[in-house]
Amino acid sequence: MGNTWVIDLQHFLAPTGALADMPSQARLLAEYFASIVVDATTNIDDLPTVRCRRRPGHRRCNGVVMSYPTCDEQDSIYWCCPVCNDNGVIRGWQNTLWDGFADEEMNAS
Numbered sequence: 001m002g003n004t005w006v007i008d009l010q011h012f013l014a015p016t017g018a019l020a021d022m023p024s025q026a027r028l029l030a031e032y033f034a035s036i037v038v039d040a041t042t043n044i045d046d047l048p049t050v051r052c053r054r055r056p057g058h059r060r061c062n063g064v065v066m067s068y069p070t071c072d073e074q075d076s077i078y079w080c081c082p083v084c085n086d087n088g089v090i091r092g093w094q095n096t097l098w099d100g101f102a103d104e105e106m107n108a109s
């Protein structure tokens with residue numbers, strides 16, 4: 001059984017746009033979500049690269065997180081681990097440092 005995480009990346013950010021100061025465990029989680037955003041918004045044709053962070057039974061899950069942007073009103077990024085079914089929804093990722101789509105628009109103009 002996995003959990004469903006619904007997070008807003010903005011909640012993890014300092015006014016500068018970088019990750020805010022937070023306890024290390026929260027920061028690891030924030031970095032994990034940020035890397036999912038990168039994975040979902042860049043190199044769409046490449047295989048996903050984010051390793052699942054769960055440790056069911058104290059053994060690291062060997063799943064690779066699948067992530068993809070959706071077309072709901074907040075363009076949420078959905079992700080899930082096909083091995084342990086950990087899954088979640090990331091919102092508020094647009095125009096953050098990890099938004100690969102923003103980079104592409106900048107390069108195109």
Ligand SMILES: [Zn+2]
Nearest residue numbers: 052061081084
């Ligand atoms: Zn997993």
